[in-house]
Structures are given as C-alpha cells and as structure tokens.
Amino acid sequence: MRAVLVVNPKATTTSERSRDVLVRALRSEVELSVRYTRRRGHAMDLAREAAEEGVDLVVTLGGDGTVNEVVNGLMTAQSPTFRTGETTAERLPALATVPGGSTNVFARALGLPREWPDGTSMILEGLRLGRSRTIGLGRADDRYFTFCAGFGLDAAVIHRVEQSRRRGRVSTPGLYLRSAIGQYFVGADRRHPTITLERPGEPAESGLATVIVQNTAPWTYLGDREINPNPQASFDLRLDVLAMRQLRVASTTRTVTQAFSRAPDPRGRQVLRLHDVGEFTLLAGRPQAFQLDGDYLGEREIVRFASVPAALRVIC
Incomplete structure (x- = not known):
C-alpha cells in the first residue's frame, strides 16, 4: 500500500521526535512518503498531488485546519484510476487522521483517541484489519x-x-x-x-x-x-x-x-x-x-x- 503523510510542522501537540516515531510506525505497515506543509493552503496542494499520483492512503498529522485542507485537496483531485460507476469514496485514496492539533474535533468525532500516540495505534490496527468507514461531507460554495x-x-x-x-x-x-x-x-x-x-x-x-x-x-x-x-x-x-x-x-x-x-x-x-x-x-x-x-x-x-x-x- 502506497501512502503519503502530510505533516503540519507547526502542529501544537507534536515534536520532531514524535513525528519520527510516527513515521517509523507507519512505515511498518505501508510504503510511505512524507511531505511537509510550508504555508496555509499547502496541504491542499499536497493531498491533490498524492491523489493524482494514485496513492492508496493519505495520512494527516496536524489539527482540524490541516485535515480540512487535505480533504479539499482530495475532493478536487482528478483521480488517475476513475472507472464508470465508482463513487467518490471508491476512486479517491482513503484518509487517516493522526490528531496533532489543540482540539482535533474531526478525529475525535470518528472515535479516535485525543492523544496522537493512541490515535496512531488505532489507525495502524485499522490498516492491519482493513477497517474503514465511508462518511459524507458538507460543502459551502466550492469548499468542503x-x-x-x-x-x-x-x-x-x-x-x-x-x-x-x-x-x-x-x-x-x-x-x-x-x-x-x-x-x-x-x-x-x-x-x-x-x-x-x-x-x-x-x-x-x-x-x-x-x-x-x-x-x-x-x-x-x-x-x-x-x-x-x-x-x-x-x-x-x-x-x-x-x-x-x-x-x-x-x-x-x-x-x-x-x-x-x-x-x-x-x-x-x-x-x-x-x-x-x-x-x-x-x-x-x-x-x-x-x-x-x-x-x-x-x-x-x-x-x-x-x-x-x-x-x-x-x-x-
């Protein structure tokens, strides 16, 4: 499984050391590329590029703002593997969210633990077991x-x-x-x-x-x-x-x-x-x-x- 980890280096509850631990843990399960955001909106570009490269999974490390940008990047990507009859969820990479912000509403609403080490463990278990769910989104004008x-x-x-x-x-x-x-x-x-x-x-x-x-x-x-x-x-x-x-x-x-x-x-x-x-x-x-x-x-x-x-x- 090919995956991209989108990291917000300014995430409030993680450090360089904890990011290294996360990367090693994810690489035990997937073929991983790590990409860092450099400005507001950059996570959207990174996620769109990952989807258009045909990766299977995009992982976020950051807060709800990073998740929102990644979701918008995914939803506006032109998937290289689109087939007639596929739903949006079927044609796009899966999303995994490691909580790294101050509140992490999206991750916690999915049932993930508040702290990033526990959240990472749950995501790794989900990958091993093939556990996922399909969710709906909201759209306001042209933004999800x-x-x-x-x-x-x-x-x-x-x-x-x-x-x-x-x-x-x-x-x-x-x-x-x-x-x-x-x-x-x-x-x-x-x-x-x-x-x-x-x-x-x-x-x-x-x-x-x-x-x-x-x-x-x-x-x-x-x-x-x-x-x-x-x-x-x-x-x-x-x-x-x-x-x-x-x-x-x-x-x-x-x-x-x-x-x-x-x-x-x-x-x-x-x-x-x-x-x-x-x-x-x-x-x-x-x-x-x-x-x-x-x-x-x-x-x-x-x-x-x-x-x-x-x-x-x-x-x-």
Missing part, C-alpha cells in the same frame, strides 16, 4: 468541510481567537470562553438580525442572527466536554442546522446551557433547528463572519450549502 460551518457569531469568535493566537496566546478553553463573551457583548449586533435561510420547496426563515451547521456531532469540544447544538447530526446523514434569532441574554444563555448539557436538545422561540437537510442558502443584509471546520475564512453575504454523501473513506 468535515464537521462544522458557522455564519455569524461563532465564526466571529473564532476570528478573535485566531487574532489572539497570532499575538502569542495559547489556544485553551478559557481563551475561547473569553473570546465568546467579548464578542457577544461588544462585537455582536444582537438586536438587528439580518440572516435569511432559504431551501428548496420551503418558506424562507428570516431574522436570524447566527447559524451553526453540523455534518456530525459534536459541534466541538471544550476540553473533554462535548458541545452539541445538533446532537442528531451524523457523518451518515445530511446537514443539521441550529440558528438563533435575536441574541437576547436570557434566551442565548438558555440555548448555550442546553447545548452543554449531557442530554442536549436546544429549543425555544429564538431557536431554529433543521435535521438532515440536503441543501440551503444563507443570505445576509450585511457581511457576516464565516468559518469552516474551525478556520475563519473572512466575511460573506451569501453562502450556498450542500450535503455530499458517501464522499470519503476513512481509516478509524
């Missing part, structure tokens, strides 16, 4: 995502966190909480929501202040704790949506508390939830912060979402 997207408040919070990290702050649950509180009380326009959700054959839902889109559950983690606005979301189904109308203190606090609970089921007059949705469009009266898989991608006024079933085969 694995576990979540956000339009509005949550994306603005991620932007704040990224700005803090560029100033040298360490990514911690506390940093996310402080950023969320600051954005809610200072940066958010809570009283004049302008987002509209449109989907085929259904009435438009207007007056939305922020929208969370999930391709699986949980949405994210705060340390070891799952946060689940849409607990029924699944890699095996289409997309789930939670939107909030006016971000009043009482209703927002109630919804956040419900999402944090051990049996999450957010409800209320200010909450809109949609389950297993194939496609929809978000439109805003003014530019809104936008994120995919925890990476801030700037501001948008319109984003078209679609579910992409049976898109990738993953080793887990």
